[in-house]
Amino acid sequence: MSKLANEVKSMKKYLMINGEKVETVKYAPLYSPYSGEEIAQIAMADKELTGKAITAAYNAREVMAKMPAYQRADILEKVVALLIENAEEAAEIISRESAKPIMFAKAEVGRTIETYKFSAEEAKRIHGETIPFDAAIGGVGRIGYTLREPIGVIGAITPFNFPMNLVAHKVGPAIAAGNTIVLKPASQTPLSALFIAEIFEKAGLPAGVLNVVTGPGSTVGEAIVENDRVSMVTFTGSPGVGIDIRNKAGLKKTTLELGSNSALIIDKDIEIDQIIDRCIMGAFSNQGQVCISLQRVYAHEEVYEEFVEKFTAAAKKLRIGDPLDPDTYISSLISKGEAVRVLGWIEETKGSKATIAAGGKLQGDILEPTIITDADHTLKVSCQEAFAPVVIVNKVGSVNEAIDQVNDSRFGLQAGIYTNNVKNALYASRELHVGGVIINDVPTYRVDQMPYGGVKESGTGREGIKYAVEEMTEMKLVVWNQD
Structure with a gap:
């Protein structure tokens, strides 16, 4: 068993804010859905601690925005290597906290590795396009092009059913695009998210870029959605919660992956x-x-x-x-x-x-x-x-x-x-x-590289690394007058 896995398997779990483990006043037991045994004590964040995580992400946004693409890709490649090294332990964590059969947990870890690999590759090909300004009478003598710039702080709220890979679908493209993240994992499956946070720390991700805040959705989730310093909310979960997020998000961007009866x-x-x-x-x-x-x-x-x-x-x-x-x-x-x-x-x-x-x-x-x-x-x-x-x-x-x-x-x-x-x-x-x-x-x-998302009450926006990067960036137009 690796040192990393041993750290994750210790009973008491902390918040991850600004690169540090943060204790809370209140902890809640986490039980195995299969055996009923207690497998961890999970820190319960309040609104103030969630705000500190958002502040950390907000303060780190310039560091990420200015980080060259090759460095973002390098960090993600190191995450891939560390996940390959710790794949067995990662699958066991998924299985213990969610009761996912180990054969499917191993498959999820394999997909997670691919998702971060795709993210590393996409970090190197975020680009805009040139615009034929002289196609308009008023455009003669001008040239223009678009840029893709990071959106800032992303609030990510993830579900229990793929606790490692659906985190990757939010964290991977966010980092590839140069954003920072406040991650609120599902209450039943926080161990996978904390495991990944430590993987990123070992891969050299700067402090404050990825913050993990555990606790009830009514406290942590709402604090993320309502905070003005959060520029985008990406959520996977039930239609009821997703619709509530959309109503409270104001002008924030939202990507909502909701229900289905496929x-x-x-x-x-x-x-x-x-x-x-x-x-x-x-x-x-x-x-x-x-x-x-x-x-x-x-x-x-x-x-x-x-x-x-x-x-x-x-x-x-x-x-x-x-x-x-x-x-x-x-x-x-x-x-x-x-x-x-x-x-x-x-x-x-x-x-x-x-x-x-x-x-x-x-x-x-x-x-x-x-x-x-x-x-x-x-x-x-x-x-x-x-x-x-x-x-x-x-x-x-x-x-x-x-x-x-x-x-x-x-x-x-x-x-x-x-x-x-x-x-x-x-x-x-x-x-x-x-x-x-x-x-x-x-x-x-x-x-994991295909565009994924639905219509009607199945949600808005698309995941799949390239498509998520588009959601997580803003387009800027630059026009040069040559006269």
């Missing part, structure tokens, strides 16, 4: 055996606690019965248990309260024509992978975001009908379609009202 269309010409494994991953990886988790399937009537039979058989084979067991596929939801909520949604289906084809109950404290067929659109398991290992499968007569069903949602993050018909694929890519259409794969597909 859907998949299966056309009649698909060989079902070839897609089952992907559908299992899409619906049940990380207990379905994925923003683009496969929650709704609309299968053509000619393949519907075969899909339901093979999908349910595969789901019933998934291993349930300790997240640190390398063979575990399904473990505990992030809290017992979440399990109770989802069980209530499943219970609601029993008063309808819907059928529970698999799962629907707890094994110990772990919700079984659950498949529900013939679910009416108005049921919560269909129209709201389950964020659990629950998926509905409904029969449709055509791709057009399926598209109508997919679009009949308050959300629009990503959707997928399996089809061998080019015309149907093109039609779906045009007609699906979502931020991303994934053809011949599940909507859960994501690589």
Whole structure:
């Protein structure tokens, strides 16, 4: 075990402000979602301490703004090297604090490494463009170009489900662009954020550039959103909180990655055996606690019965248990309260024509992978975001009908379609009202350099390193009069 990992695993955790560990008056126990054991004591910041973190970031902004691109890239490359060196410990931290099965925690660390690598590369290619001023009569004799300048202090509020990689999607591009950050991680998963803060410190990031403030969202989050020295808020979480942030942010920039009930269309010409494994991953990886988790399937009537039979058989084979067991596929939801909520949604289906084809109950404290067929659109398991290992499968007569069903949602993050018909694929890519259409794969597909974001109540703005850098910079126009 490395010295870095040992530091992170000590029970008492502090705030990270201006490059220093800061104690608080109040601490709260952090419990494992799987075992219930106490795994840490987490510092609870108040509004004053959050203000100190913002001040530190504000005072460091000039240092970062003037830091050459190659130096920003070098720091991010050192973070990559340190993460590779500490990958096993990083995965264990994720698994312990979130109950994410270790196989998926390791995959998250791998993606986090890629995300910081992409950030290092993007730091070197932030540029503007020249403007053809003489295209206008009044522009003759002038030349002009645009620059991309850092926006300043970024408030980053991150969720529990990818506690290391979704932090990277905010911190990586922010540093690449020359900004400073005040990071408020999810209350259940602060250990990953504190681990990353120490990684950055060892990589040579100047004091005050990355500040980690743990505590309740109603205190820390609101203090970040309402502070005038914060220039942008980037948030991943629930639609309700995101809308509240948008209402309170004033003229600050906001990037909001919110809810979803992502859907998949299966056309009649698909060989079902070839897609089952992907559908299992899409619906049940990380207990379905994925923003683009496969929650709704609309299968053509000619393949519907075969899909339901093979999908349910595969789901019933998934291993349930300790997240640190390398063979575990399904473990505990992030809290017992979440399990109770989802069980209530499943219970609601029993008063309808819907059928529970698999799962629907707890094994110990772990919700079984659950498949529900013939679910009416108005049921919560269909129209709201389950964020659990629950998926509905409904029969449709055509791709057009399926598209109508997919679009009949308050959300629009990503959707997928399996089809061998080019015309149907093109039609779906045009007609699906979502931020991303994934053809011949599940909507859960994501690589970290692609533009990622949604429409409707799924949010505003785009992540994916290049696109996040654009969000996190301001465009400046420079015009030269040559006469």
